Amino acid sequence: MARTRLQxxxxxxxxxxxxxxxxxxxxxxxxxxxxxxDYGRDEILIMAY
Numbered sequence: 001m002a003r004t005r006l007q008x009x010x011x012x013x014x015x016x017x018x019x020x021x022x023x024x025x026x027x028x029x030x031x032x033x034x035x036x037x038d039y040g041r042d043e044i045l046i047m048a049y
Contacts, residue, residue, distance in 0.1 A: 002019050003049055004017070004019065005022070006047055006049070019048070022045075022048055023044050026044045027039075
């Protein structure tokens, strides 16, 4: 089952077309809003639903 949604602790809700898209959106969000944080693909998908 693909995980395509993620709720960031800051309150931002991210939705991707697929897992790859969600990871890209999460990384962009991190770069823009949380520049000190860096999560890998597996870490992002662990938080996704």
